[in-house]
Amino acid sequence: MSETIRQFLLRGEKEKNFLMSDVAKHGCSGGTISELIYYKDTINFHDKHEAEIWDEVDNQAGEYGYSSLEYIDLLKGGKEVSSITGLKNLLSWWVCEVIAQRIIDEREDDRQRIAKQNANIQRVDAQVKGVKW
Numbered sequence: 001m002s003e004t005i006r007q008f009l010l011r012g013e014k015e016k017n018f019l020m021s022d023v024a025k026h027g028c029s030g031g032t033i034s035e036l037i038y039y040k041d042t043i044n045f046h047d048k049h050e051a052e053i054w055d056e057v058d059n060q061a062g063e064y065g066y067s068s069l070e071y072i073d074l075l076k077g078g079k080e081v082s083s084i085t086g087l088k089n090l091l092s093w094w095v096c097e098v099i100a101q102r103i104i105d106e107r108e109d110d111r112q113r114i115a116k117q118n119a120n121i122q123r124v125d126a127q128v129k130g131v132k133w
Helices: 005-014 019-024 039-050 050-063 066-076 083-127
Strands: none
Touching: 005 019, 019 039, 019 083, 039 050, 039 083, 050 066, 050 083, 066 083
16 A cells, blocks of 8 residues: 555655655645655646545535635636646645644543643542642
8 A cells, every 4th residue: 555645745754855844834835845856746646636636625625615626716826837748746744734734633532631631630639648739
């Protein structure tokens, strides 16, 4: 089975090629992910992950009530797309940013859940020891 976009991002972060937070916050257009700077690289990335990218486009578009093409037109740089190369480049960068944002959001949710669990454990521990909480 080939590597998913999520796995690609997690591997790149683990190998210290980039910070997930940079991808989520700044996107890829500034060279954040060195593997996705040149058109040949973004085209290959798109072609390798085409089904996954278009699933993301369809899901995001549907969530906001747009068709896929209407949604792409709304993306930063979407109106400037004038070739298949430009489209593949835009979508490769966009999907990495979207999935990186999702990963960051999941991590924050996990941190909050763990903090809440720890607070509950401390409260129960205090109650067991007879300390008023």
